[in-house]
Amino acid sequence: MVSMKKVSRSKKIDQKKGQKTTSKNIKGLQKSEVSEKNVKEPSQEITFRIQRVIQGKTEMRDYKIEVGRGDTILDCLDKIRDDLDPSLSFRRNCRNTICGSCAMTINGRARLACKEHALNLIDKETTKENTKENAKEKIITITPMRNMPVVKDLVNDMTSFWNQYKKIKPWVDTGDKPLPEKEFLMSIEQFQELEQSADCIMCGLCYADSNGVEAEKEFLGPAALARAYRLIADPRDAKQEERIKAVDNKHGTWDCMHCFYCTEVCPVDVDPLAQILKIRKMAVEKGSTKTRGAMHHLTFIKSVKDSGILNENKLPIGSIGGIFNIVGMFEITPVGFRMLTHGKMPSLIHHKIPKIEDVREIFNHFKKESFKKKDDSPVNYQ
Numbered sequence: 001m002v003s004m005k006k007v008s009r010s011k012k013i014d015q016k017k018g019q020k021t022t023s024k025n026i027k028g029l030q031k032s033e034v035s036e037k038n039v040k041e042p043s044q045e046i047t048f049r050i051q052r053v054i055q056g057k058t059e060m061r062d063y064k065i066e067v068g069r070g071d072t073i074l075d076c077l078d079k080i081r082d083d084l085d086p087s088l089s090f091r092r093n094c095r096n097t098i099c100g101s102c103a104m105t106i107n108g109r110a111r112l113a114c115k116e117h118a119l120n121l122i123d124k125e126t127t128k129e130n131t132k133e134n135a136k137e138k139i140i141t142i143t144p145m146r147n148m149p150v151v152k153d154l155v156n157d158m159t160s161f162w163n164q165y166k167k168i169k170p171w172v173d174t175g176d177k178p179l180p181e182k183e184f185l186m187s188i189e190q191f192q193e194l195e196q197s198a199d200c201i202m203c204g205l206c207y208a209d210s211n212g213v214e215a216e217k218e219f220l221g222p223a224a225l226a227r228a229y230r231l232i233a234d235p236r237d238a239k240q241e242e243r244i245k246a247v248d249n250k251h252g253t254w255d256c257m258h259c260f261y262c263t264e265v266c267p268v269d270v271d272p273l274a275q276i277l278k279i280r281k282m283a284v285e286k287g288s289t290k291t292r293g294a295m296h297h298l299t300f301i302k303s304v305k306d307s308g309i310l311n312e313n314k315l316p317i318g319s320i321g322g323i324f325n326i327v328g329m330f331e332i333t334p335v336g337f338r339m340l341t342h343g344k345m346p347s348l349i350h351h352k353i354p355k356i357e358d359v360r361e362i363f364n365h366f367k368k369e370s371f372k373k374k375d376d377s378p379v380n381y382q
């Protein structure tokens with residue numbers, strides 16, 4: 001089927017050019033454009049283990065169907081619903097990684113069903129849920145996204161995701177800036193700065209797999225913060241300062257715990273973690289060094305610069321701003337006590353690593369680079 005489409009398109013192209021299409025160049029096209037493997041490979045019987053909600057009860061159900069090379073998970077779900085079980089519920093729209101509707105958990109990882117090819121998953125996957133045994137037995141597990149309640153089967157209630165998104169005021173606010181007569185003009189460099197974060201399709205995959213969201217429901221989440229950066233970097237927007245302040249707090253950028261899953265699962269390479277780190281850096285550079293996150297960050301850097309390794313005794317105290325923060329001390333004492341009783345207390349004597357000068361040299365190098373790149377002074381980590 002695939003090869004036939006390609007041949008008929010090539011015929012049209014040849015006719016346009018006024019060339020005669022011969023059986024020789026059709027054969028040539030078949031060889032070069034469609035791999036022999038795709039043409040000859042027979043379909044395989046795959047078991048889809050899908051989470052269902054039947055009469056209010058959640059259970060896993062197996063569906064076996066024939067899957068060809070090139071069939072996406074979404075094609076397979078359509079087939080299951082059309083041929084085997086019309087009660088199966090899932091969302092979809094564009095079928096082309098544009099609308100973000102078909103987000104779900106496939107083999108333990110948040111993914112878009114229209115982007116993943118079923119046989120590729122069987123070939124390669126050995127994730128937590130899709131063990132080697134599952135791959136051998138040709139089983140693909142599909143469950144709804146995590147971190148959001150389930151409405152039915154693979155359909156999530158995404159209200160919390162959208163509520164967090166709304167909090168960052170996700171529109172360009174020109175404030176009192178004089179408006180141009182026609183459109184705003186932007187340099188290529190300015191556009192490149194926000195291009196990556198502007199690619200977000202609001203699928204929610206990053207929110208679903210974020211450890212930060214799992215641990216703290218108030219965390220704004222990777223997508224909202226990536227969008228916040230997109231607006232902070234937008235030269236049309238007049239609210240950069242307010243925007244940075246609004247997310248420079250516990251449930252903003254500092255609730256991110258660097259699990260990297262947001263960046264790993266994002267289907268369009270927004271790299272939300274990178275955007276979060278950019279906002280943190282901007283906040284610290286603008287003098288916001290008194291939030292817990294910033295103090296944690298700066299204490300960490302100072303410790304590595306001083307001794308070459310992290311001083312785990314100083315880190316919690318540095319993160320609350322010192323021992324005179326009585327409330328903070330009360331908060332961290334139980335953690336220290338638990339560490340002590342579980343034998344996790346680091347040694348009280350902290351040594352410098354040999355060749356600490358090399359580590360300081362690295363710091364100095366980055367400080368110089370930072371000066372070269374920007375007019376404003378980098379953070380003083382002394």
Ligand code: SF4
Nearest residue numbers: 200201203204206266
């Ligand atoms: S950042 Fe990526 S994963 Fe998160 S909502 Fe946007 S497109 Fe989806």
Ligand code: FES
Nearest residue numbers: 093094095100114
């Ligand atoms: S159906 Fe639109 S992204 Fe998958």
